[in-house]
Amino acid sequence: MRPISRAVLRPYVCPTCRHGISAGRRRFGSKSDSPDLYDVVCVGGGPAGLGLLAALRASPITSKLKVALIESQDLRKAKAWDLEPNQFSNRVSSLTPSTVSFLRSIGAYDHLDVNRVQDYQDMQVWDGQTGSRISFDWSMETSPFEDMRTVATMTENANLVRALLRRIADLGDENLSLFSNATVASIENGSDLKPEGPDLSAWPVLTVKPTGPAAETETPKRIAARLLVGADGINSPVRSFADIPTQGWDYGRHGVVATLALDEPATPPFPASKRTAYQRFLPALGGPIALLPLPDNHATLVWSTTPENAAYLKSLPTPAFLAMVNAAFRLDMTDLTYMMGMQSSSSDSTSHQDELTWRAQHTPLPSQIPPAATAVQAGTVASFPLRFRHAAQYISPRIALVGDAAHVIHPLAGQGLNLGLADVASLSKTIQYAVSHGMDIGDLLTLERYSSERYLPNAKIGGACDLLHKMYNVPGEGPVALARSLGLGVVDRLPFVKSFLMKNAEGY
Incomplete structure (x- = not known):
């Protein structure tokens, strides 16, 4: 798990007292140094990432959360995807x-x-x-x-992605940021820049860098996530940042x-x-x-x-x-x-x-x-x-993994995408429960609900597919x-x- 020494103090020190502790320190920061704050940031715009965004936006409980999604591909092309009626994608x-x-x-x-x-x-x-x-x-x-x-x-996966994008568009763009054609240049722990603001020392702060033609004209953006969700595939940068190992084999x-x-x-x-x-x-x-x-x-x-x-x-x-x-x-x-x-x-x-x-x-x-x-x-x-991978854990402070970032299984039972969307359904309900009960959506105690629901079922199905493959x-x-x-x-x-x-x- 990544080192977050300041986060250890946070649950036991109220904000007012923490302000008093920090008041004697001088800070040399400007507003431009502060990242934009989001409740949920999802890295990965495949079915799992878009499914989570649609689920959060569709629920009256979580629809007002400030959310962002980062995807390296052009989401406008995905939304406009079209093939002839007698032509089908191979995905x-x-x-x-x-x-x-x-x-x-x-x-x-x-x-x-x-x-x-x-x-x-x-x-x-x-x-x-x-x-x-x-x-x-x-x-x-x-x-x-x-x-x-x-x-x-x-x-087809493209049909599903297009449907999710259209549903997200229907739900409006208030408190929503879609970083299309963008990559995560870096992820680091935040710092407690302002005594009157939230303590960001345990928040992941991402540097989002545009790609393609916009790379030369747009400056990278820094955003902080109360909860960072890795839906970014088998080589997940979010999982690497969280220092979560995986077990598996090719x-x-x-x-x-x-x-x-x-x-x-x-x-x-x-x-x-x-x-x-x-x-x-x-x-x-x-x-x-x-x-x-x-x-x-x-x-x-x-x-x-x-x-x-x-x-x-x-x-x-x-x-x-x-x-x-x-x-x-x-x-x-x-x-x-x-x-x-x-x-x-x-x-x-x-x-x-x-x-x-x-x-x-x-x-x-x-x-x-x-x-x-x-x-x-x-x-x-x-x-x-074809590969088998399973993360040692699905959660870390202010981080959750879904889909291929958490598990990759043999396709013989056709369960890969289904497991990823089951993760999304569980995580969205966990976030809804936390919001409705006044809990911190990025806290480990909150995220344990998601982890306990999904880890064992995914491990069982992945293990069963692995056994069938070998037999x-x-x-x-x-x-x-x-x-x-x-x-x-x-x-x-x-x-x-x-x-x-x-x-x-x-x-x-």
């Missing part, structure tokens, strides 16, 4: 029902472009090594007289993403509005492949594999890439391993498809395979490294493969156990 997230409920409660969900949002009511998961499978759907627990419950809702895996167009399903879904997500574990190739539905028969691909395989997939021409995706849901491990090593060139783009066609004729196809991928949206094939990366037919096959089969045959897991996945 897509799966929102649980509890996350959707939170977004509705702060008025942000109404600003989403619903034509770019897709619910799904079923998820088929199976082991490519052993063939064991499990189905997650609510059809068995849904009355014929009610709509099917949703497993999750797919939306998986040595990359996630390959792409936006795909799918063929019509062989069997029309019933009811017609029902949509299905697919995930198959591929131990021999380094991780699972998932196909998650988007509107108009599109889907987003997330394939966790080794860096070598990821580089190979990205180097393939489009027909070969599509063949590999379709093969990953249909062929056995031996065939897939062979195809992953095939030579490919732009002049011979059909060899992978020919190989898939021939091998599929001699392979029993699972009943739950997705429709074939028929096209790749240009410019959407990309990859990113499903053991190739072959050994004891581990038999154990996971048995476990998957047992859970699929016990409705009450499966229902329990699904309700936990919903986030309630």
